[in-house]
Amino acid sequence: MAAKPPVARPSAADRVRKLLARDEPLVMGGFYDGVSARLVERAGFPLAFMGGYAVAASMLGEPDIGLLTQAEMADAARRLCRLISAPVLVDADTGYGNVPNVVRTAELYAQAGAAGLFLEDQVWPKRCGHMAGKEVVERRDWLTKLNAVVKLRPALDMFVVARTDARGPKGLKEAIVRGRAARDLGVDAVFVEAPQSVAELDAIALGVPGPKIANMVEWGRTPLLSPKELHQRGFDLIVYPVAAILAQARAIEDVYSALRHEGGTASLMSRMFPFEEFNHLMGLDRQRERERAAVPIVEVKREAPPPNGRRRRSA
Numbered sequence: 001m002a003a004k005p006p007v008a009r010p011s012a013a014d015r016v017r018k019l020l021a022r023d024e025p026l027v028m029g030g031f032y033d034g035v036s037a038r039l040v041e042r043a044g045f046p047l048a049f050m051g052g053y054a055v056a057a058s059m060l061g062e063p064d065i066g067l068l069t070q071a072e073m074a075d076a077a078r079r080l081c082r083l084i085s086a087p088v089l090v091d092a093d094t095g096y097g098n099v100p101n102v103v104r105t106a107e108l109y110a111q112a113g114a115a116g117l118f119l120e121d122q123v124w125p126k127r128c129g130h131m132a133g134k135e136v137v138e139r140r141d142w143l144t145k146l147n148a149v150v151k152l153r154p155a156l157d158m159f160v161v162a163r164t165d166a167r168g169p170k171g172l173k174e175a176i177v178r179g180r181a182a183r184d185l186g187v188d189a190v191f192v193e194a195p196q197s198v199a200e201l202d203a204i205a206l207g208v209p210g211p212k213i214a215n216m217v218e219w220g221r222t223p224l225l226s227p228k229e230l231h232q233r234g235f236d237l238i239v240y241p242v243a244a245i246l247a248q249a250r251a252i253e254d255v256y257s258a259l260r261h262e263g264g265t266a267s268l269m270s271r272m273f274p275f276e277e278f279n280h281l282m283g284l285d286r287q288r289e290r291e292r293a294a295v296p297i298v299e300v301k302r303e304a305p306p307p308n309g310r311r312r313r314s315a
Helices: 012-020 034-043 052-060 070-083 099-112 139-150 172-185 198-207 227-232 243-262 266-271 275-281 284-294
Strands: 026-031 047-050 088-091 116-120 159-164 189-192 213-215 237-240
Touching (some): 012 116, 012 159, 034 070, 034 243, 034 275, 047 070, 052 070, 052 243, 070 099, 099 116, 099 139, 139 159, 159 172, 172 198, 243 266, 275 284
Parallel strands (some): 026 237, 047 088, 088 116, 116 159, 213 237
16 A cells, blocks of 8 residues: 655745735734743734844844844844744845845745745845835846745745835835736735825735735834724735834833932832743743653662571671
C-alpha cells in the first residue's frame, strides 16, 4: 500500500490570508520590544505588526530616519516574533538595498518567524511616512523589488504589503497608480501612506483593488477613524504602529517626574503593573515549571544485606 504524501502545513502568510477572508476589520497591535510583544499576545490580537519607527525609538533612542539596519530589524524580529502566537508582519523599509538585498531581507524575516513584510518606495535613507521631506524612487524600481519577493513563492511564502509614500512628493493620483501596479504583480495588500483627508481615503479605497491597509498614527497626517468605519470605506487591515510607544513614553515620563519632584511613586502605583502580575506576564511561571520538570527522578538503591543478615565490617 502506497504511503500517503505528507500534508503541507499552511504558511504563516496563509494564516493572514485566511483572516482576510472573514471580511472584517483586522486591527494590528504594534509592538517593538519584549514587554510590548507580551502585551500584544495578552490582548489577543489576531495579527501584529513590528514597525521601524517604534523599534528605532526603543532600541536606539533615535527618530525613524533610516538609522536602523537590516540586521538590527531582523534580529529584533527573531527575538520578538517567538513571543506572539498570532502572525506578525514586519517593517522592511525599502528592503535595505537592491534586489539581492531585498531577497535577503525576506529570507531573514522568514527565518525570524515573520509572516510577511512591508516594502516601501522611499529613497534611502527613508523617514517616517508622516514626516515632511519624503522622496520616492522611480515606480519601476519599487515594482522590481516587490516582484523579487513575490517570485520567491512558493518556496518562501511571505505576506507582501506594498507601501507607497508617493502621496507626499508625487500626489495622490501617482500613489494610486503605484498601488494598482503593485497589486497587478500579486502582492497581498496595498498601503498608500499618509492620505490627508477622508476624501483621500475614499479615493484610495475606490482606486486600488484588493486588500488595503490604513495606518492610524496619533497626531499624524491621516484622520483617525474607527476600524469599523475604515472597513466600511474599503480598508481591511488597520495598523496602530506607534500608539503603544507614545503611551509608554508618557507613562515613564510621569514616573520619573514623580520620583524627581515627589521623591517616590506612591501617587502612581494604581497605574502600574503589580510586581507579581508583571512577573507572570513575563512568563516566570512557565520558566519555574521548566526548572521543576528538568529535575531528574533518581532512584536510591539500598545495599542488599548479606545472607546471614549481618553487614560486613570494613577492613
